[in-house]
Amino acid sequence: MEFLHSRPDIVRSESQRSLLGCWHAARGVAALPAWQGLHPDALADPRDNLSFLDVVAVNGSPRFQIRFHGVRIAELYGSVSCVGRFLDEVLPPAAREATLETYRHAVAHRLPVYTISDTRDATGRIVHYERLLLPLAGAGTGVAHILASLETVSPEGAFDNYGLMTATGRSPAFALCNAIVE
Numbered sequence: 001m002e003f004l005h006s007r008p009d010i011v012r013s014e015s016q017r018s019l020l021g022c023w024h025a026a027r028g029v030a031a032l033p034a035w036q037g038l039h040p041d042a043l044a045d046p047r048d049n050l051s052f053l054d055v056v057a058v059n060g061s062p063r064f065q066i067r068f069h070g071v072r073i074a075e076l077y078g079s080v081s082c083v084g085r086f087l088d089e090v091l092p093p094a095a096r097e098a099t100l101e102t103y104r105h106a107v108a109h110r111l112p113v114y115t116i117s118d119t120r121d122a123t124g125r126i127v128h129y130e131r132l133l134l135p136l137a138g139a140g141t142g143v144a145h146i147l148a149s150l151e152t153v154s155p156e157g158a159f160d161n162y163g164l165m166t167a168t169g170r171s172p173a174f175a176l177c178n179a180i181v182e
Contacts, residue, residue: 001101006178016132016149023134035136035145048072051148078163106133107143112180118173121160
């Protein structure tokens with residue numbers, strides 16, 4: 001997968017741009033903001049669209065354990081609570097590797113990653129799935145956590161969000177795959 005480098009204005013969603021601004025402000029002059037530096041009340045993005053994951057090293061590779069996710073994210077997976085599970089365990093096989101690659105890129109490069117992929121809901125309407133991944137430091141300087149903002153929108157208007165991530169057997173069609181740099 002090819003990642004382009006883009007400025008923050010590539011992010012389409014106003015709430016995701018605001019969240020990216022909070023990440024930059026919390027970072028200051030450091031390479032990464034500490035997760036403790038992000039105050040939940042200051043986050044403009046609705047918590048329903050947020051997921052917080054711990055980066056866990058397993059056999060030298062990062063895995064992503066879900067600590068929290070909002071109710072809209074639970075709807076994407078068919079209203080299943082994924083808390084405590086690893087992301088690779090809940091992603092459908094067709095989307096697993098491409099999705100995990102975006103998370104790994106955020107960890108390896110310590111940069112926010114923004115993607116837009118297209119999928120279809122249960123009735124066949126096209127849905128744009130916009131994902132913003134924000135890497136966060138823990139006690140050290142490496143990436144210990146990922147804050148993910150996930151938004152869905154359809155150019156066709158109303159759509160069915162329920163089970164959207166598990167409905168298709170196809171891998172996501174990425175329209176954008178960008179690392180955000182200043």
